[in-house]
Every structure is written in structure tokens, then in C-alpha cells.
Amino acid sequence: MEQPTPPQAPVSPLDALRRICFLLERGRESSYRIDAFRKTIEAITLISDDELRERVEAGTLKQIKGIGDSSAAIIGQAVRGVLPAYLVSAEEKHGEPLTTDGAELYAALRGDLHAHSNWSDGGSPIEEMVLAAVQLGQEWMALTDHSPRLTVANGLSRERLADQLERVDAINASLGEAFTLLKGIEVDIHLDGTLDQDDDMLDQLDVVTASIHSKLRQPSFEMTPRMVAAVRNPRTNVLAHCTGQLVTGGRGKRPPSAFDAEKVFRACLENDVAVEINSRPERCDPPDELIELARDLGCLFTIDSDAHAPGQLDMKSLGCERAERLGIPAERIVTTWPVDDVRAWAKG
Numbered sequence: 001m002e003q004p005t006p007p008q009a010p011v012s013p014l015d016a017l018r019r020i021c022f023l024l025e026r027g028r029e030s031s032y033r034i035d036a037f038r039k040t041i042e043a044i045t046l047i048s049d050d051e052l053r054e055r056v057e058a059g060t061l062k063q064i065k066g067i068g069d070s071s072a073a074i075i076g077q078a079v080r081g082v083l084p085a086y087l088v089s090a091e092e093k094h095g096e097p098l099t100t101d102g103a104e105l106y107a108a109l110r111g112d113l114h115a116h117s118n119w120s121d122g123g124s125p126i127e128e129m130v131l132a133a134v135q136l137g138q139e140w141m142a143l144t145d146h147s148p149r150l151t152v153a154n155g156l157s158r159e160r161l162a163d164q165l166e167r168v169d170a171i172n173a174s175l176g177e178a179f180t181l182l183k184g185i186e187v188d189i190h191l192d193g194t195l196d197q198d199d200d201m202l203d204q205l206d207v208v209t210a211s212i213h214s215k216l217r218q219p220s221f222e223m224t225p226r227m228v229a230a231v232r233n234p235r236t237n238v239l240a241h242c243t244g245q246l247v248t249g250g251r252g253k254r255p256p257s258a259f260d261a262e263k264v265f266r267a268c269l270e271n272d273v274a275v276e277i278n279s280r281p282e283r284c285d286p287p288d289e290l291i292e293l294a295r296d297l298g299c300l301f302t303i304d305s306d307a308h309a310p311g312q313l314d315m316k317s318l319g320c321e322r323a324e325r326l327g328i329p330a331e332r333i334v335t336t337w338p339v340d341d342v343r344a345w346a347k348g
């Protein structure tokens with residue numbers, strides 16, 4: 001991965017808005033303003049710069065649904081060849097990388113096994129997620145929207161997942177060789193350790209990322225077999241945010257779930273399941289001592305963003321910082337592998 005270069009004037013309205021959103025999302029700004037800009041992006045994606053310029057001159061820009069005062073100012077400055085003031089101030093505030101520690105690992109990262117679109121609880125269309133991943137120099141990304149039982153996150157039924165897989169095929173066809181969007185899922189682990197999607201649907205996917213979102217306070221004697229059963233499922237490839245802890249942020253704090261980590265990670269090792277290092281700052285999951293345990297047992301890892309917006313894809317730099325500090329070798333991190341190796345591993 002690499003840091004995208006900030007745009008210089010002249011910049012197209014779309015590029016300016018996308019860069020602003022990227023910076024605000026990566027900087028964890030409130031979603032209200034970002035949502036407004038993302039709506040503008042959707043609104044103008046199919047409108048030519050010439051038409052936007054004409055509308056700026058005629059004063060009819062805000063007749064387009066999804067363009068408010070701030071967006072109109074950005075578009076107006078961009079079509080006049082000026083670097084929009086909003087972009088300049090966003091660069092000043094959020095232009096620096098989140099961290100430069102772990103830079104070597106960050107440069108070695110090629111992909112991501114955990115990212116969401118607006119098909120479930122993400123904020124952006126799949127295409128915008130892909131575009132941001134490409135700009136970050138990623139070679140591949142798994143689209144892992146939620147599974148049916150997570151209704152609060154608009155989890156995908158088997159019918160909606162089938163529709164999504166067609167969309168992924170279409171996107172890949174338009175991308176050529178340069179980037180691969182893998183078919184994936186963040187599948188919920190039921191109380192009995194089974195997975196929340198039909199086997200025949202899971203079989204159509206490139207990768208299966210499994211995680212727990214319910215009954216996080218189960219006693220260890222229930223949580224451990226639940227997790228081990230999910231890891232032993234031959235369709236599972238990644239065990240995501242395994243403790244469920246929340247360490248900071250708007251959703252409050254939550255202690256890690258209680259389970260026998262050695263048993264769970266041994267099962268990961270035996271079943272070729274990767275332990276996710278979830279890069280989201282509020283999750284920071286698993287905690288250091290569990291990463292060290294998995295490291296010493298010889299487990300595979302992933303460094304994932306769990307991005308719900310394009311700019312959050314760059315949070316993987318925070319996961320890299322932790323992995324490098326904890327001495328995880330790059331070759332044991334699946335997200336540094338070429339996409340063909342990832343596919344072969346996941347189906348192996």
C-alpha cells in the first residue's frame with residue numbers, strides 16, 4: 001500500500017470531493033458532513049464537468065438533489081481551477097498518515113479481508129470502496145458485508161448476497177487485471193458455532209470472514225466451544241475481531257469476551273484459519289497479549305480495516321503498527337500475499 005498523492009489544482013469536482021471524504025473518514029470526523037459529501041458524489045458521478053461548469057455559471061447547481069452549500073462551494077472552486085478551500089483545510093487537518101510506525105509492513109500490504117459497503121452497514125457503494133483501495137495501491141480486497149441475522153446492520157439475505165455476487169462479477173469485469181474484488185462475507189457465528197449463511201452460498205465465495213456479534217458476555221465454557229466450532233468449519237478462513245472488545249469511541253467501551261484463547265488459536269492453526277488484527281482504533285482487537293499468543297503458536301494473521309467507508313481502508317496502517325511492534329513476520333500475514341495465493345489458501 002501507499003499514501004495517495006494529494007490532488008493539485010486544477011482538480012475535478014469529483015476528485016476534490018472524494019479526497020475530502022477520504023481525509024474526513026480516515027480522520028474519524030462526524031459522519032453528518034461526510035454523508036452529505038458522499039451524497040453529492042453519488043449525485044454528480046454521471047454529470048460531466050462541462051455541465052457542472054455551466055450550472056455553476058448559471059447558478060443552477062443546487063437544483064441537483066444532493067448538492068448543498070458546502071458541496072456547491074467545492075464544485076464551484078474546482079470548476080474554476082482553484083483548489084477548493086475545504087480541501088485545503090482538510091489536508092491541513094488530516095493530510096498526514098495516521099502513523100508512520102509499521103511503514104515497512106504497510107508498504108508490503110496488498111489486500112484486505114474485511115470491508116463493508118452500503119449493501120449492509122457501510123456508507124458507500126462498492127465502487128467507491130474499490131476506487132479508494134486502488135488509490136491506496138491495494139491489489140485486492142474482499143467485500144465482506146454482514147450476514148442475514150445481523151438485521152441492525154442490514155445483513156444480506158441469500159437473495160441479496162446472490163445479487164451482490166453478480167455485481168462483484170460486473171465490477172471485476174470493468175477493472176481488468178489491475179485489481180481484484182474478492183467475493184466475501186462477514187458471517188455471524190451463531191450461539192452453537194454454526195455460520196449464519198447457507199453452505200451453498202458460502203461455497204460461492206472466495207473468502208469467509210467469521211465473527212461474533214451476539215452474546216459477547218457468555219461464560220468461557222460456552223464461548224470457547226462456540227468459537228472453536230466456527231473455526232473448525234471448513235468454510236471459515238478468518239476469525240475476525242475475536243474478543244469483541246471496544247476500547248474507545250462513540251459506541252462506548254466493552255471488555256473482551258472470555259474464552260480459552262490458546263484452544264481457539266490452536267484450532268485456527270490446525271484449520272488454517274487466520275487470526276484477524278482488526279485495525280479499527282475503537283476495536284484494537286485482539287489485545288497485544290493475544291496477538292503474542294497466536295504469534296507464538298504459529299498462527300496466520302490478517303491485517304484488516306473493517307472499513308465502513310472508503311477513507312477507513314487506510315486504518316490498516318494502525319494494524320501494521322501493532323503487528324510490526326509485536327514482531328509478526330510479513331509472510332505470516334495473509335493480506336501481504338498476492339491474490340492468487342489468497343484464493344488458493346482460502347479454498348485449500
Ligand SMILES: [Zn+2]
Nearest residue numbers: 186211213241
Ligand atoms: Zn464485525
Ligand SMILES: [Zn+2]
Nearest residue numbers: 114116186306
Ligand atoms: Zn465488519
